[in-house]
């Protein structure tokens with residue numbers, strides 16, 4: 001027997017040893033990202049994650065900061081309103097423009113994240129003397145405006161923050177398993193799972209269509225309500241994702257199928273989120289109250305993330321302009337630069353609109 005043959009025989013007799021699965025260099029689970037979750041302590045890790053075009057867990061990268069500041073032209077001594085505090089990135093940038101004189105009032109409905117942001121900003125020197133954070137819906141803007149005598153500038157950066165999306169306990173992402181919650185404030189209202197418990201097929205189809213223009217709204221509504229009627233509650237993100245995947249199984253097995261499933265998941269989760277948080281209703285109320293909250297010459301900038309929001313904002317600003325409430329408004333949307341979109345994928349769908357209150 002040649003040496004080569006001998007070696008082959010020995011190899012075929014040795015039982016195949018399974019290699020340990022390579023887990024990768026970086027933590028994959030939210031809880032394992034302990035360095036990203038402590039940005040003050042692990043600055044290098046954070047810089048590395050951001051430089052790679054990702055958002056570190058537990059953090060939010062503010063969008064279109066320069067465009068917003070260019071438009072708002074904040075002067076020391078002014079009074080502002082940040083409708084959507086989030087991680088506080090925009091708030092901090094606006095506070096810096098005040099140079100220690102003036103005040104910003106900020107709202108958010110998320111008790112968990114706004115408490116962290118309050119502490120983070122206070123630690124950076126922005127305490128109660130210059131920043132008042134209120135745990136309330138931005139549709140109560142009229143109450144705060146009345147209390148403080150109106151605002152020189154207002155910002156609303158709608159939707160959800162990266163910290164909320166990334167935290168599996170909140171149920172915002174179809175990519176990780178978690179309870180199907182989707183509430184911005186988990187202490188109020190009902191979760192998306194509870195909403196699905198009692199919804200009719202027709203109402204669900206309408207919700208998916210109205211809130212997300214979902215092309216498969218009828219098929220999905222039937223599949224979801226059938227599943228629940230059979231006694232299988234859809235109370236986790238994975239269960240909802242599985243029903244969506246099963247419903248779209250009829251699609252031809254080609255390259256596009258995976259992408260269609262992903263987009264359908266995104267739209268379905270978005271439609272449910274809009275519903276459980278009454279997002280259109282509160283935005284409508286906010287837009288109605290906006291003129292009364294701005295001082296003459298006051299500026300407002302609004303960032304939206306899907307067509308339903310943008311249409312509502314555009315319509316309200318246009319109507320206000322026609323009525324002479326606003327002296328100027330954005331006829332065209334302002335979009336983030338290609339460079340910003342490359343650095344922060346979450347900026348890609350952003351549209352900014354603005355208006356100036358007549359003197």
Ligand SMILES: C[S@@+](CC[C@H](N)C(=O)[O-])C[C@H]1O[C@@H](n2cnc3c(N)ncnc32)[C@H](O)[C@@H]1O
Nearest residue numbers: 062084086087088089090108109137138157160
């Ligand atoms: C996109 S994030 C804001 C990020 C923030 N601009 C930053 O730079 O970190 C949107 C925030 O608005 C909050 N939010 C959404 N709807 C709200 C509402 N109706 N009233 C108050 N806060 C709201 C969310 O909880 C979330 O924290």
